Amino acid sequence: MRFSKLLIPTSKEVPNDATLASHIYLIRGGFIQSVGGAGLYNFLPLGKKILDKVRAVVKDELDKAGCQEVALSFVTPANLWQESGRLEKYGKELLRFKDRKDNDFILGPTHEEMMVNMVRQTIKSYKQLPLNLYQINLKFRDEIRPRFGLMRGREFLMKDGYSFHASLEDMQREFAYMEKTYKKIFTRLGLDFRVVEADSGAIGGSGSKEFMVLADSGEDTIVVCDSCDYGANIEAAIAKPKVYDTSTEVNTVVMKALYDEGKSSIVTFVLPSGITLQEVKACHSVGANELVEYDSSTKSSVVVIEETLGAAVNPSDYDADEMFYEDISSVCEGDSCVHCSGTLRYSKGIEAGHIFQLGTQYSKALGCNFLDENGKSVPMEMGTYGIGVSRLLAAIIEQNHDDKGCIWTKESAPFDLQIIVSNIKDEGQMALGEKLYGAMKAKGVDVLLDDRKDRYGAKMKDYELIGVPHAVVIGKNLADGKVEFMTRKEMLKEEVSAENILSFLQERF
RNA sequence: CGGAGUGUAGCGCAGUCUGGUAGCGCACCUGGUUUGGGACCAGGGGGUCGAAGGUUCGAGUCCUUUCACUCCGACCA
Numbered sequence: 001m002r003f004s005k006l007l008i009p010t011s012k013e014v015p016n017d018a019t020l021a022s023h024i025y026l027i028r029g030g031f032i033q034s035v036g037g038a039g040l041y042n043f044l045p046l047g048k049k050i051l052d053k054v055r056a057v058v059k060d061e062l063d064k065a066g067c068q069e070v071a072l073s074f075v076t077p078a079n080l081w082q083e084s085g086r087l088e089k090y091g092k093e094l095l096r097f098k099d100r101k102d103n104d105f106i107l108g109p110t111h112e113e114m115m116v117n118m119v120r121q122t123i124k125s126y127k128q129l130p131l132n133l134y135q136i137n138l139k140f141r142d143e144i145r146p147r148f149g150l151m152r153g154r155e156f157l158m159k160d161g162y163s164f165h166a167s168l169e170d171m172q173r174e175f176a177y178m179e180k181t182y183k184k185i186f187t188r189l190g191l192d193f194r195v196v197e198a199d200s201g202a203i204g205g206s207g208s209k210e211f212m213v214l215a216d217s218g219e220d221t222i223v224v225c226d227s228c229d230y231g232a233n234i235e236a237a238i239a240k241p242k243v244y245d246t247s248t249e250v251n252t253v254v255m256k257a258l259y260d261e262g263k264s265s266i267v268t269f270v271l272p273s274g275i276t277l278q279e280v281k282a283c284h285s286v287g288a289n290e291l292v293e294y295d296s297s298t299k300s301s302v303v304v305i306e307e308t309l310g311a312a313v314n315p316s317d318y319d320a321d322e323m324f325y326e327d328i329s330s331v332c333e334g335d336s337c338v339h340c341s342g343t344l345r346y347s348k349g350i351e352a353g354h355i356f357q358l359g360t361q362y363s364k365a366l367g368c369n370f371l372d373e374n375g376k377s378v379p380m381e382m383g384t385y386g387i388g389v390s391r392l393l394a395a396i397i398e399q400n401h402d403d404k405g406c407i408w409t410k411e412s413a414p415f416d417l418q419i420i421v422s423n424i425k426d427e428g429q430m431a432l433g434e435k436l437y438g439a440m441k442a443k444g445v446d447v448l449l450d451d452r453k454d455r456y457g458a459k460m461k462d463y464e465l466i467g468v469p470h471a472v473v474i475g476k477n478l479a480d481g482k483v484e485f486m487t488r489k490e491m492l493k494e495e496v497s498a499e500n501i502l503s504f505l506q507e508r509f
Numbered sequence: 510c511g512g513a514g515u516g517u518a519g520c521g522c523a524g525u526c527u528g529g530u531a532g533c534g535c536a537c538c539u540g541g542u543u544u545g546g547g548a549c550c551a552g553g554g555g556g557u558c559g560a561a562g563g564u565u566c567g568a569g570u571c572c573u574u575u576c577a578c579u580c581c582g583a584c585c586a
Contacts, residue, residue, distance in 0.1 A: 012547065013521055013535070017579055038578070093585075110586065144510085144584055158586085198586095210586090219585090290584095354586050386586060423544050457546030475545055 001415070003450040007045050009033075010462050020217050022397035023149030025406045029465045031393075031414075032150065039146025039154035046414045046466070047393070051157060054392050055136050057188050057411055058159050065181040067132040067161055072114040074138060078104035080113040084365045089289075095142045107140035112362050112384060115162040119380070120368035126166040129370065129380065130174060134161030136389060150394040151350070152219070161385040166372060168359070171381040175207065175357050178385050182211055182353050189392065190409025191352070192399060196222050196231035198354065199280050207357035211387075212349030215398040222349045223331050227342030235280035238327065239335035239344055242272075244312035249273040254300060257288035267291075268300040268320065269328055270313060275306070278330040285326040304328060350395045351388070358382040400489075406467030407488050415448040416509060418468040422456045422475030429474045432483070432498060436472060439502055445509045464488070470508075472501060 008030035015034065018024045026032045031047035034040075043051055059069065078096065081087040087094075087106075095107040108114065115133060123131065136159045146154050161178070165171040179195065186193045191213050198210040210233055212222050223237035224230070232238070253269045267286055269277050283291050285304050303318045307325040315323055335344045362368070363379035372378055388395075393412075400407040408414065417440060421433035430451070437449040448468060450459050456475060463471055463486075473484040473493075483501050485494045496504050 009519090009536090011520070011536085016521075019580095036578080139586095141585085145580095145582095147580090152585085160586090208586095293583095351586075356586085384586095388586085425544075453544095455544050455546080455548065457544095457548085459547090460545080461547050473545085477545085 001448050003448060004452050006448070008466070009044070010465055017147075018149065020148050020151060020394070020398065021401045022151060022217075022394035025397055025401060025465065025467075026149055026393065029406055029467070037154075039143060039152065041150065041153060041155075049414050050393055050408070050412055051390060053412055053414075054189065054396075055157070055159075055389055058136065058185055058387055058389060061181050061185045061188070062134055062159075062161065065132075065177065067134050069135060070115075070118070070133050071135050071137060072108070072111050072118070074108060076106050076108045076111070076114055078106050080117055080366075081106060084113050084116075084362055086113070093141050093143065095140050109139055109141040110158075110386070111135070111137075111160055112162065112358075113366065115160075116362050116366045116368045116382075119162075119164055120363075120366060123164065123368075123370055123380075126370055126372050129164055129166045130170055132161060132163040132174065132178075134159055134385070148219075148394070150390050151398075153390065156388065157390040159385075159387040159389055163383040163385070164363075164368075165381040165383075166370065168381050171357060171359075171383050172207075175355060175383050178355050178383065179209060182355065182385070182387070185387070186211060186213070186352065188411050189396065190400070190411060191392075191396065193352070194222065194224060194231045194347075194349065195229075196224075196233050196349070197236050198233045199235040199284075209355050210349075210351050211353030211355075213352045213392075213395040213399060214347060215350055215395065216348050217398050218348035218350040220349050220351055222347050223344050224347050225337040225340065225342045225344055228337060228340040230337050230339050230342075230344075232331075234330065234346070235278065237331040237344070238338055239329075239331045240338050240341060241308040242335075244272055244309050246312055248309065248312045250309065250313055251275075253277045254294050255282070255291045256294040257283070257286045257302075258290045258292065259288055265302060266294060266300045267302045267304060268318065270303065270305040270309065270318070271329060272306065272309060272312075275332070276330040277328060281326075282328045285324075285328055350391070350398060352392055352395050353385075353387045355385045356383065358384050401467075404461075404491075405465035408467045408469060410469060413469050414466065415468045416446045416470070417505070418448045418450060418463055418466075418471040420450045420459050420463060420471055420473045420475075422459070422473065424451055424453060426478075429478055432474050432478065432501075436474075436502060436505065440505060440509065443506070443509065445505075464491070472505070474498075 010030045011028050014024050015027050030044055033042040033044055035042055097105055139158045140155050143154050146152055163174045193211055193213045196210050196212055198208045221234040223232050223234055251271050251273045255267055256264055257267050258264050269282055279291055301321045303320040303323040305313055305325050306329050307327050333346050337344055360379040363382055369377045369379050396412050397406050419433050419436050421429050424430050437447055440447040467488055469488050471486040478498055481498045482495050483498050485496050
C-alpha cells in the first residue's frame, strides 16, 4: 500500500473526551472515527484491517479446535427472549424496537436464544452431539454510560460461541478445552493476560472464567496470587479464612435485596470491622437480583454473618426471621492464597474473554432437548464462550504503547513493514524505496510505502503514531550509501548499507 | 437515574456577561520556496451559530421549550 493513497486521517489533536491511550491513539492514528452517537465508531481502513487480523486469529484457533462458524440474524424476534425469560431480566441495556407490523424485536447483546433456537430445530439425537458453534458478529448493548472508545462502546464486535453436550462431564471437558484454546488466541495476539475465576453475572450459569488483559487502565479489579497461578475477579475472589475470636469488633451493613416481581427484603450483613462487604457475594448469599443501599432501623428479615466469624459472634445479638453464615468479605491485598498460602495482590484488568459453564438453563427454558441412549428426552448441557474482538484492539494498545503512539504486536499489526522515503523529490531515495517496496510485496510481505510529499519529521511522527513494528528509513544518509532499519518498540535504529538492505530484509521477513 | 458542564467550519476553540457585518488555530485548495523530527510566504474555499418558538428595528448573544453530547457518581458479558 502507498501512504499517499491511504485513507488515514492522522491528527495532532487529542479528542477532548479521550483519556485512555487506546482511545487517543486509535482516533489520532486514523484507525477509527467518532460517529457522534455515544459509543458508536466507524472503522477506517486501517482499523478495519486490524479488526480483521484479530478476528482471523480468533477464527483460526477456534476452527482448529473443531468449532464451526455461523452467522445469526442480527435482529432478533423478541418472543425468543420472552421464552427464555430474559426480556424482563435484561433491562434497559437491551435495545428494543418494533417493525412496521408492530412486532417486537431486539438487537442482540448476546445470542444464547438465537443459537439454542437454531440447535433445537436441527439436533434430535445424542449421536449428533457434541457441537460447538460460534459467530463473530456485531452486538449492541445500550450501555448506561459508554466511554473509553472501543473499550466500552455500545456497538461492538464480539465472538460468541456456544457448545451443546449430552452430559455435564462432556461439557466440562469442552470448557477446559476452550480455556486452552483461548490461551492460545491471547498468546498469539501478544497479550499479557491472566485467567481468573469470575462471577457469572446476568448470563447465569455456574463455573465461569474471565480472560483479563493486564493493564492499569482496566475497569476490573482482579486478585492475583504472587506465588501460584490463582487469579479471580474481586467479585469472586476468595482468601484463606482469617481467625477471629470474641474480642473481634464487628460492623453491620443493612441493605435492601430486590427479587423478581418487585419483591424485596431487608438484610443485615455482619462483618469483622475493617473488612468491606463484597456486594456481589452478598447478593448471591441471599439469592437476590440486586442489593441497594438502605438506611433505616426497620427490623431485618434476614441476617447474614461472615462465615469466618464463627463463634466470634453471638447469634442472639441479632433478631431476624432467618440467619446464616456465608463468605461475604472482600479479599484484601495481603490476604493469603487458599491454594498455596502465597500473598494476594490487586491488579487491574481488561475483560477480553469470558467462558461459562451454562448447564441447562437455556436449553430447559427453550426446550432444546435430545434423545439419549435410552430414548429419553433430556435438555442439552451447554457452555458459552465470548471474546470482545473490537475491545481487543483497545486492549492491545493499552498494553503496547508509549508516549508517541501505538506499538502493534506481530499478529495485530496493520502492516509488517513501513518504508519511509524521507524526500520523494530525491530520485535516488525514491528509486530505492520503490525497489524495496516491489521486492517485499512480491515476497508477500504486507508493506506500506510512505511516498507522501511531507518532510521527514511529519513522516516519523506518523510512523510512531501508527505503530508498524518495523520500518526502513531512506533519507539523506543514502548519499553515504546508508539507510536505517527501525524497530518501533524502543525506537531502535540499525544502520544498514544501501547495497545490503534488500538481502537484510529478505532474511528478516 | 442523580450532580456538573458543553453544543459556533472536518477537528480544537474564542465571541454570549454588555444585542449591531461570523472569528482564530489545525486541516483543506492554488502558486512559489523548503526537505532528518509535525516547514515558510502569498492568495483562496468552507457556517441552517444543535432545534423550535418568543422579545426586538435588529438575536450566536436575551427569554421559554426541546434535543444531543461530555464529565463525575450509581450501574455494567
